[in-house]
Amino acid sequence: MAKRTANTGGRSYRQGPQRRAEILTRAIEVFAARGVGASLRAIGEAIGVSHAALRYYFASRDELLVEVYREHESRAECDAEPEVSAVDLMDRSALRNRAIPGLVELYATLTTDALQAGAHPVTREFVQERFRRVRADLAERVRAGQKAGTIAADIDPDDAAALVAAASDGLQLQWLLDPDGVDVRRSLAVLARLLPPTRGG
Amino acid sequence: MAKRTANTGGRSYRQGPQRRAEILTRAIEVFAARGVGASLRAIGEAIGVSHAALRYYFASRDELLVEVYREHESRAECDAEPEVSAVDLMDRSALRNRAIPGLVELYATLTTDALQAGAHPVTREFVQERFRRVRADLAERVRAGQKAGTIAADIDPDDAAALVAAASDGLQLQWLLDPDGVDVRRSLAVLARLLPPTRGG
Numbered sequence: 137m138a139k140r141t142a143n144t145g146g147r148s149y150r151q152g153p154q155r156r157a158e159i160l161t162r163a164i165e166v167f168a169a170r171g172v173g174a175s176l177r178a179i180g181e182a183i184g185v186s187h188a189a190l191r192y193y194f195a196s197r198d199e200l201l202v203e204v205y206r207e208h209e210s211r212a213e214c215d216a217e218p219e220v221s222a223v224d225l226m227d228r229s230a231l232r233n234r235a236i237p238g239l240v241e242l243y244a245t246l247t248t249d250a251l252q253a254g255a256h257p258v259t260r261e262f263v264q265e266r267f268r269r270v271r272a273d274l275a276e277r278v279r280a281g282q283k284a285g286t287i288a289a290d291i292d293p294d295d296a297a298a299l300v301a302a303a304s305d306g307l308q309l310q311w312l313l314d315p316d317g318v319d320v321r322r323s324l325a326v327l328a329r330l331l332p333p334t335r336g337g
Numbered sequence: 338m339a340k341r342t343a344n345t346g347g348r349s350y351r352q353g354p355q356r357r358a359e360i361l362t363r364a365i366e367v368f369a370a371r372g373v374g375a376s377l378r379a380i381g382e383a384i385g386v387s388h389a390a391l392r393y394y395f396a397s398r399d400e401l402l403v404e405v406y407r408e409h410e411s412r413a414e415c416d417a418e419p420e421v422s423a424v425d426l427m428d429r430s431a432l433r434n435r436a437i438p439g440l441v442e443l444y445a446t447l448t449t450d451a452l453q454a455g456a457h458p459v460t461r462e463f464v465q466e467r468f469r470r471v472r473a474d475l476a477e478r479v480r481a482g483q484k485a486g487t488i489a490a491d492i493d494p495d496d497a498a499a500l501v502a503a504a505s506d507g508l509q510l511q512w513l514l515d516p517d518g519v520d521v522r523r524s525l526a527v528l529a530r531l532l533p534p535t536r537g538g
Contacts, residue, residue: 248449299524302507323500330531
């Protein structure tokens with residue numbers, strides 16, 4: 137692999153991919169604990185990386201935010217066996233997210249940014265593609281429950297998948313705003329009455 | 338009522354409350370059709386109100402956004418008879434919102450802004466208070482369904498209320514991002530199997 141070298145403000149950045157990965161790691165840590173910075177400069181200060189270095193690796197705040205979330209998801213063990221029900225999958229995710237509210241905030245920021253008329257294409261494409269992938273995965277799990285006979289056969293798997301993804305997102309948002317007023321897992325358990333796991337547990 | 342007068346940039350603003358209401362009306366119209374502007378100045382340009390006038394009536398973009406949404410909700414007929422089920426209430430709201438995607442975007446912006454570490458207190462308080470009010474209303478409707486015998490007695494009304502509010506918010510967000518991929522009302526109808534209306538229809 138050819139080394140990338142750039143001269144930005146008098147410093148040269150060698151071993152680009154490795155340094156880029158280090159920056160993403162640091163950003164994931166800081167975002168998880170303290171939330172998302174308002175500008176690329178503020179993020180650089182928070183994660184202890186010069187603004188010049190950050191700009192070398194990421195063209196914009198939008199691109200950095202997408203890459204941080206993408207990297208976080210690829211590291212988190214988001215894959216689960218096909219036997220795990222749609223609701224249980226969201227429940228596991230909610231459990232993991234309790235420890236990293238700043239990354240839930242980052243996710244909410246990305247989805248809201250994607251809605252704006254002037255949204256960066258990288259944000260909009262990432263969020264749209266992610267929702268399609270999540271819904272397809274959840275719909276497959278609903279179909280598995282229908283095959284196993286635990287979920288009513290006349291529920292449309294795609295409608296149910298969008299519902300489960302929405303419930304999970306919306307509940308985590310309410311929980312962030314009012315941790316004592318909302319219990320994500322208990323509310324998801326209500327939904328599990330309609331879309332129960334295939335195996336007990 | 339005493340008239341407020343201010344001299345900003347050589348123009349005086351009389352009849353403050355009336356002019357303020359006109360500005361909110363115009364902002365609701367423009368936001369509904371075109372979404373939320375990125376800055377107070379951009380919003381002023383979009384709604385055809387000078388930046389100085391906007392700043393006279395609203396201390397910040399945050400305050401304007403909250404007031405626009407508050408005013409929109411007070412004008413929309415959001416009150417419904419107690420017989421309307423929790424899910425049907427969200428369904429009515431989703432139906433209304435189809436025509437005003439920019440105000441759904443404004444709502445998503447307010448909730449995401451409220452999460453940020455540096456959130457304006459006016460935004461955070463508005464969003465938190467609104468969620469509490471919406472959940473309390475929905476929980477009351479779930480209790481009514483339980484009294485009428487249509488909803489299982491062992492479902493916690495508060496857990497169900499948070500679930501219904503979350504599903505509604507999350508589905509509308511997915512619909513904005515992918516209008517052909519998500520049908521809010523069909524997904525809400527899946528949830529209505531668990532939390533059906535008291536009266537048929």
